[in-house]
Amino acid sequence: MSSDAGVARRAGVLLVGGGLAATRTAQALRADGYDGSVILASEEHELPYDRPPLSKEMISAGAGPSRLLSDEDARAAGLEVRLGHRAVGLDLTARRVRFDGDLPDIGYERLVVATGARPRTLPVLAGAACARTLRTVEDSRWLRARFVPGAKVVVVGAGFVGLEVAATARGAGCEVDVVEAAASPLERAVGPELGGWLIERHRDQGVRVRCGVCVASWAPCGDGVQLELSDGAQLAADVVVVGVGITRDLSWLAGAGLDVHAGLTVDACGRTSDPAVFGVGDITCVHDADGVCTVTQHWTATTTQTGRVAATMLARPAPPTARDEGYVWSDQYDMKIQLVGAMAGAARLMDDSAEASRFLAEYYRGDRLVGAAAVNCPRDLLKRRLALRSGG
């Protein structure tokens, strides 16, 4: 990094990132009584918003972004928000962050890295203008404008984002194909029992789900594309939505000398290898005392992490690290899908799980409950969550 001349400001706490992790951490710092200066610098051009609605209500209901922080909230909490600049460099010795564009370097006493993740793209679709990933408000608006009755939508990847988009596109009257490389989609995320059941629900809705195939090549076709799949099938698409996981931009962090692994390496309280730097949210991987690395990208895991990080930064006793059971949800059609714990071990399907509107499975290792998967029965799932928290 260059000379001292570039430093215009020094924040008590500088948060880099503008999503759930950065916002909740900033709010928790204020709630915990921190009264120093707080700057939140985001590469997005929008005030912080919540991502789950991007694949659903924001497309189907034409809703605006679901704000996590308004201008008024920011003013009331004394948070300075700088939008539209990406962090590109970090100097741990001088304690300052460099940004792209015309935003001068910002110094810090404590830094919170909450830059999140980016969607993975598919090299095979490079150059296809009608192909898009979904992570931001701009992506969601782009899809909303194209999900019109009769539009041919191909979703690549039958994970949560892909299947939510498929359901939303179907609801908008599109013709929908899902192309998934794995033979049994969602198996790891929701277990084979629920995975197969969910795919059947999508087929009931008229979505064509093709498993064990991938996109081999594409050719322009009008405003859309003609896709060739690995089994030789041809598929015309007006819109291709790619939902094949995420990547993390770690190069500027590793380059500065911070430990990185699957993500920015942090402990359960968000501490990195530099005492003035903390990490929170999707950018992080959490290493426990035994060095076991856990990566989560889930809403509830992030919000609970923010509370521990803020408390640790203020040298307040951190809330007890209640066992994080891992709680995930997804909404598709009229299905509220909820998962907790591990979908592994022996499955017990509850009695009425054959019904098309409801599903409940428990997972056991020996006699011990280790996880549960539910559709449209939140109270049943909550009971299992409480049981898991108290030790299974």
Next chain:
Amino acid sequence: MITIKVDQDVCQGYGNCVLNFPEAFDLSPAAVVELRLAEVPDADADRVRAAVRDCPTSAISSSLGPA
């Protein structure tokens, strides 16, 4: 004392509030949040804040202000 309010119209039954503070929150048979306690002692501030912070639909507010 801390006053808690819930908005049953926006609640989606995620249940995070019950995990954080089971003495104050519950889910009704229709899986909508219900208050078991509308006022709690100041000593429970952390649990109230956690419930507000972890609600995906911002259905919970308290006299402590934002999360």
